Amino acid sequence: MQGIRRTALAAAAAIATFVGLIGCAAGPADRPLVVVSTNILGDVVGQLAGDQVEVLTLMKPNADPHSFEISAREAARMRAADLLVSNGLGLEEGLxxxxxxxxxxxxxxFVAGxxxxxxxxxxxxAAGTADPHFWTDPARMRAVVDALEPALAAIDGIDGARLHAATEGYRGRLASLDEEMTTAFEAIPAAQRALITNHHVFGYLADRFGFAVVGAAIPGGTTLAAPSASDLAELVSAIETSGVRTIFAESSSPDRLVRALADEADLHVDVVELYxxxxxxxxxxxxxxxxxxxxxxERIARGLSP
Known part of the structure; x- marks a missing residue:
């Protein structure tokens, strides 16, 4: 009987320990839910909040932020979120x-814009309307991080000290990135800092680092627009006038238009993919x-350097 009793007590203790461990382990259902529209902002939220929250990023890798769609389940989770983070400024057209x-x-x-x-x-x-592509300037991304910290800190259950430490660390990494970009772009002669891509996405980078945006294959702020024959003809003229030898195709958009431009310009123009x-x-x-x-x-600096 004593052996049976000891076995029963040991089993009961094991079950109690197991139940206790389950209670201590915070699964996704136990954490606040932060839903984020784009994967760039989803990465930043994850860097700041870490495992203190469940981050649901709606935009899949390699997707186009202007046109991606979500499921009914994801839409329902948006409405149940403790915080909903979006880019704003008209970027998430389909969302x-x-x-x-x-x-x-x-x-x-929280709207980053x-x-x-x-x-x-x-x-x-799109001339005269807001440009949503601010993340191409790391200084503006620091401003987003500065505003995002208190928004995350206001979520029930967040450890503010942990959040602040992670945010400070990420601010430092953004500052290092800014310095690296400044050094790399200063090595490009000013006359060669000319950018052409699928659509107008580099306005903030150009403003921050002294580039000229020569043009875009799609002359608007969205990949959902389409260029006319006159648009393409104007861009070919700009390529020939500026002497640009490298144009950039975005990873989330087809580069057929950019390659067609390279062929039509009757010049040797390299097409380089950017993210x-x-x-x-x-x-x-x-x-x-x-x-x-x-x-x-690195790709812009290499593509535009002598």
């Missing part, structure tokens, strides 16, 4: 109705924001 619906139902929101000094498009079909609007998956070349910016910096 806007869901963002508006969640906000109307009382979900607390509200935290920065916004530039307008200077030319093309401007979407991160890759973990096995790709741009799995996080900082890496994406370093890859782009």
């Amino acid at each position: 806007q109705k869901h963002l508006d619906a969640a906000a109307d139902e009382g979900v607390r929101t 509200d935290a920065i000094d916004v530039l307008d498009y200077a030319e093309g079909d 401007t609007e979407s991160l890759t998956d973990r096995g790709g070349e741009a799995p996080d924001y900082l890496t994406m910016m370093r890859v782009n910096t």
